[in-house]
Amino acid sequence: MSRSAHPAGPRHADVLTEGHYSAPPTDLNALDPKVWSRTVTRTPDGQVTVGGIEVARLAEEFGTPAYFLDEADFRARCQAWRDAFGPDADVFYAGKAFLSRAVVRWLHEEGLNLDVCSAGELTTALDAGMPAERIALHGNNKTPEEIERAVAAGVGHIVLDSFQEIVRVAHIADRLGKRQRVQIRVTVGVEAHTHEFIATAHEDQKFGIALAGGEAAEAVRRALKLDGLELVGIHSHIGSQIFDTAGFEVAARRVVALLAEIRDEHGVELPEIDLGGGLGIAYTSDDDPAEPHDIANSLREIVTRECAASKLRTPRISVEPGRAIVGPTAFTLYEVGTIKPLEGLRTYVSVDGGMSDNIRTALYDAEYSVALVSRSSDAEPMLVRVVGKHCESGDIVVRDAFLPADLAPGDLIAVPATGAYCRSMASNYNHALRPPVVAVKDGAGRVIVRRETEEDLLRLDVG
Ligand SMILES: Cc1ncc(COP(=O)(O)O)c(C=O)c1O
């Protein structure tokens, strides 16, 4: 997080020292390829295009606010993950980041598997034709109905998250006359360097079963005794938006150590380990995410080395990237409304969306970038806060950024890297209509999730 001040920014010293912003970019028209999806470019006339279409045309056809998802980029990222991990490993896309039937079909075509964590995600996956054996069901509190639907559908894996769930899944599988393949999710005790709300491998939280104190070993003992379960592996997910790969490496080492313990105690070598998702992406130019092949190489090397040292056969590795695949592939397009300069502070730029389409800034203090995309401008940089239209002063989309000082109502601005956890965490606060997701490719946009309508709101309100 860069907190450097800039002399051309606001005048008050407290704002200068407390701001999140870096120095204004030397060229406000430049689009950093780290934060924008692959096919985004600015044409010589100043307009930004994605998938070969100008944003102004997209706004005209699909309205604003809207998420525009670069399908070619999504597919390329799937391929990069697949190629990096190779045929001896599995890549499960984490559907919680963003899921729709079109996305499921792309994943299927690109050879990825899918991690779901609710009945709704499971239904979407099955309806779009993802083979059940390529689906894993997660969740710290799967309902009996969810478990039953997953077992009956024949999902490839259920990731067990608690002692009670071990028994629940075994009973349901017994009743359905099935033997369910399962992994046990463990917490490895790593403090992931990310926001505390999205760190998941320390012991004091709701997910998984602790390695510490022999809890995970006890869970394995119980699972191995139950006929309804086929225990095939151990799962670890250390958190989300993580840049430092050291945490994954420590997790891999600890999971392999548990496999060795299991072999010594039970004479069983579990054939799989899943190291979860969590790889960070660039939201601003200050972020430097790892590449899939670097993370694949380092995980493979550690697992192979640690297994050799313990004389274990190397298990099949799987990973569950969500954000790293879909995050960078989309931007949110907004129309600028009210512009309010606060003398000596900053300029508030209000857009036609807000915390209902991107809760991450309010929830995690997340940082985003923003650019004027309907035209270029040579005006001076102006320090702005991009805010939404909700009745909440925390309704901030981009806390600190620079836009050209000639910004005017009606301009289109876009916030990149909103493909993950924006539409999927969107809300109807203030009866906002959740924006559509438009897939853009080869000069055409196609709605894959439609915009909500006032009729949708009234239909839910049955009173
Ligand atoms: C079990 C599990 N797998 C995968 C993911 C995906 O994480 P990310 O989108 O950060 O890759 C999550 C979310 O943090 C998760 O809880």
Ligand SMILES: N[C@@H](CCCC[NH3+])C(=O)O
């Ligand atoms: N929703 C979070 C990440 C949680 C990931 C799911 N376990 C985010 O936007 O960063």
